Amino acid sequence: xxxxxxxxxxxxxxxxxxxxxxxxxxxxxxxxxxxxxxxxxxxxxxxxxxxxxxxxxxxxxxxxxxxxxxxxxxxxxxxxxxxxxxxxxxxxxxxxxxxxxxxxxxxxxxxxxxxxxxxxxxxxxxxxxxxxxxxxxxxxxxxxxxxxxxxxxxxxxxxxxxxxxxxxxxxxxxxxxxxxxxxxxxxxxxxxxxxxxxxxxxxxxxxxxxxxxxxxxxxxxxxxxxxxxxxxxxxxxxxxxxxxxxxxxxxxxxxxxxxxxxxxxxxxxxxxxxxxxxxxxxxxxxxxxxxxxxxxxxxxxxxxxxxxx
Amino acid sequence: xxxxxxxxxxxxxxxxxxxxxxxxxxxxxxxxxxxxxxxxxxxxxxxxxxxxxxxxxxxxxxxxxxxxxxxxxxxxxxxxxxxxxxxxxxxxxxxxxxxxxxxxxxxxxxxxxxxxxxxxxxxxxxxxxxxxxxxxxxxxxxxxxxxxxxxxxxxxxxxxxxxxxxxxxxxxxxxxxxxxxxxxxxxxxxxxxxxxxxxxxxxxxxxxxxxxxxxxxxxxxxxxxxxxxxxxxxxxxxxxxxxxxxxxxxxxxxxxxxxxxxxxxxxxxxxxxxxxxxxxxxxxxxxxxxxxxxxxxxxxxxxxxxxx
Numbered sequence: 001x002x003x004x005x006x007x008x009x010x011x012x013x014x015x016x017x018x019x020x021x022x023x024x025x026x027x028x029x030x031x032x033x034x035x036x037x038x039x040x041x042x043x044x045x046x047x048x049x050x051x052x053x054x055x056x057x058x059x060x061x062x063x064x065x066x067x068x069x070x071x072x073x074x075x076x077x078x079x080x081x082x083x084x085x086x087x088x089x090x091x092x093x094x095x096x097x098x099x100x101x102x103x104x105x106x107x108x109x110x111x112x113x114x115x116x117x118x119x120x121x122x123x124x125x126x127x128x129x130x131x132x133x134x135x136x137x138x139x140x141x142x143x144x145x146x147x148x149x150x151x152x153x154x155x156x157x158x159x160x161x162x163x164x165x166x167x168x169x170x171x172x173x174x175x176x177x178x179x180x181x182x183x184x185x186x187x188x189x190x191x192x193x194x195x196x197x198x199x200x201x202x203x204x205x206x207x208x209x210x211x212x213x214x215x216x217x218x219x220x221x222x223x224x225x226x227x228x229x230x231x232x233x234x235x236x237x238x239x240x241x242x243x244x245x246x247x248x249x250x251x252x253x254x255x256x257x258x259x260x261x262x263x264x265x266x267x268x269x270x271x272x273x274x275x276x277x278x279x280x281x282x283x284x285x286x287x288x289x290x291x292x293x294x295x296x297x298x299x300x301x302x303x304x305x306x307x308x309x
Numbered sequence: 310x311x312x313x314x315x316x317x318x319x320x321x322x323x324x325x326x327x328x329x330x331x332x333x334x335x336x337x338x339x340x341x342x343x344x345x346x347x348x349x350x351x352x353x354x355x356x357x358x359x360x361x362x363x364x365x366x367x368x369x370x371x372x373x374x375x376x377x378x379x380x381x382x383x384x385x386x387x388x389x390x391x392x393x394x395x396x397x398x399x400x401x402x403x404x405x406x407x408x409x410x411x412x413x414x415x416x417x418x419x420x421x422x423x424x425x426x427x428x429x430x431x432x433x434x435x436x437x438x439x440x441x442x443x444x445x446x447x448x449x450x451x452x453x454x455x456x457x458x459x460x461x462x463x464x465x466x467x468x469x470x471x472x473x474x475x476x477x478x479x480x481x482x483x484x485x486x487x488x489x490x491x492x493x494x495x496x497x498x499x500x501x502x503x504x505x506x507x508x509x510x511x512x513x514x515x516x517x518x519x520x521x522x523x524x525x526x527x528x529x530x531x532x533x534x535x536x537x538x539x540x541x542x543x544x545x546x547x548x549x550x551x552x553x554x555x556x557x558x559x560x561x562x563x564x565x566x567x568x569x570x571x572x573x574x575x576x577x578x579x580x581x582x583x584x585x586x587x588x589x590x591x592x593x594x595x596x597x598x599x600x601x602x603x604x605x606x607x608x609x610x611x612x613x614x615x616x617x
Contacts, residue, residue: 057425109608110562112370112425113552117604120549124598131592228594236433239426249423281440288433292416295426303421 003246007261014268022275030271032154038260038267039160040219044234045241045259046167047097047211050204052242053171055184055251056111058205060100060118061212061238066231067126068092068216073135073226082142089220090213096122097209101202119235126228136225146222156218160260163211167256180204184251236287241266243294250302266290320558320574323607327578331585338588345467349535351580352473356528357551358558358576359480359569360521365555366567367497367517369417369424374525375547376435377409379540381529383439385455386448386539395454403526409435410522414515439541448539459534469531476527481569493517497567546597553600554579557607579603 018025044061051058072089076082096118103114148155171177179200182190191197212231220226245262247254269286331338357374364371381402388398409431416427463471484490492513495503503510528547533539558575560567579600586596 103605107609109605113556113562113604113608116549116552117601117608119601120546121598121601121605124594124596124601127594128592128598236429239429243426249426279441279444281445282437284433284440285437288430288437291426291433292422292430295422295430296416296420299420299422 018272034271035157036154038263039156042160042263043215045238047208049259051208053184054204058208059115062231062235063119063122064096064212065216067122068213069220070226089217093209093213097206101205105198130228134227240291335588347584349469352469353528353531355473355576356524358554358572360524361551362555362572363517371521372428373431375544376432377525378528378544380435380439381406381526382533382539386451389451406522406526410519414518418514443541455534456537553604
């Protein structure tokens with residue numbers, strides 16, 4: 001049985017347990033809700049997957065999401081144009097991503113230091129400019145992105161499926177995608193075989209930033225309001241999703257499909273806690289434990305593989 | 310040590326520029342009460358930055374320190390509010406911190422997990438427990454013993470600064486004058502040689518993380534004394550200030566290249582930057598951004614110097 005099948009089995013098991021323990025679980029409304037929540041986590045986790053595949057890390061995604069959402073909100077309010085607002089949000093996300101990429105490739109900062117510094121800078125700028133305010137009340141057409149339906153499916157879920165397809169084609173069937181895996185497996189070998197490592201890494205961080213921007217827009221449209229702290233609680237779940245999905249922190253192995261399964265597993269656990277009326281205060285604890293379990297399995301599997309080789 | 314001496318000017322210049330700038334433009338900056346205030350605030354940060362220096366020079370990282378400090382503070386405050394004696398409550402707080410540090414060490418050293426993931430997971434665990442224990446609220450009613458000790462002075466020096474000085478002296482002695490210190494340098498620099506010499510490197514490596522947890526517990530003692538309450542998220546992000554202080558102070562992320570005096574300068578730089586911006590009425594959010602900027606500028610200078 002492949003590791004992917006094991007994870008699907010895990011999802012099924014969780015669903016059975018939750019169906020048995022709460023009558024509210026197996027309803028169309030709740031399941032769509034789970035998928036909608038998972039889609040938000042997946043959108044940032046998909047960009048992070050690319051980064052981790054290249055043996056890097058992006059800790060700034062949550063803060064990036066927050067700033068992109070707030071900027072998009074402010075621009076929509078100022079200009080009245082949804083398109084310009086979306087453009088501003090995506091542009092903000094990409095800019096932060098490019099800065100990460102430059103810090104890592106040009107200044108050769110370790111990825112976690114560069115993106116951790118970026119996290120606090122972005123966070124500080126966002127809190128400063130928002131000054132404790134909330135921006136709320138957006139045009140109905142914009143809110144559709146977060147809460148509307150198309151062909152019976154919530155639009156965020158469709159965005160998740162779309163980015164899964166595009167991302168999977170990119171990583172599996174394009175040269176650039178293969179080069180990202182190669183860099184993650186061994187950057188030195190990749191460089192010697194003529195792959196422009198720096199340019200690909202900048203691309204990877206830019207894509208991660210862009211996905212954070214997109215997730216920020218979707219989240220903004222869903223909440224119909226923006227305040228400076230909205231992205232913070234999403235960093236831990238995003239990293240956990242990528243790891244649960246089997247993408248190795250050591251780079252070079254993993255997939256976007258895995259991140260999707262990871263996001264669904266994590267959301268099911270959190271949704272189950274909600275249905276069983278367990279206090280939200282436990283959420284960081286549960287997410288932390290799941291993160292440690294996933295990382296532990298990843299590390300153990302790597303050690304086992306090395307001992308076999 | 311030769312490389313250490315070359316490092317002194319950079320960080321000292323930065324510190325001098327900051328002090329001059331704030332003295333000139335922040336009217337209340339150079340007053341005695343404010344300088345004592347900087348000392349008090351920097352004391353807690355130093356308690357975290359000292360072990361963080363050991364952790365970073367052994368190619369590690371501890372992102373859980375702020376959350377563990379918060380949890381230790383909550384445990385301390387809950388026990389005091391429950392009427393337990395201060396020594397017992399302090400022992401519990403130090404114990405909780407050490408336990409989390411040990412767990413970090415075991416995950417990283419024994420299981421081989423990347424440090425940032427292991428400690429990020431433990432951050433979630435510590436914060437979740439602290440939130441659940443308090444329902445996200447402050448814990449008050451801790452009596453007057455702890456705030457009294459915090460407010461006391463020893464030979465005219467505020468208690469927190471006395472603790473910080475003692476902690477520095479201990480770490481300095483440990484790192485530069487004992488065999489354990491030599492092992493710490495070797496764990497980051499040449500682990501292989503250490504193992505071949507028959508030293509249980511893994512045990513010392515776990516010990517480094519355990520000390521980190523212990524010091525987070527000690528930080529909780531000071532922070533709870535200062536605030537007179539325990540709060541689950543009181544120290545969120547403080548680990549970032551500690552990492553910045555260590556890196557700005559010239560400790561390298563690789564090759565066992567750590568420098569404790571630099572960490573003190575780094576802590577003072579962070580403390581003075583925050584305080585000075587505060588005195589100049591710059592919003593606290595922008596202070597956070599400036600600290601993020603500081604680390605990137607410091608590393609930029611570092612890499613430029615290395616290239617030249």
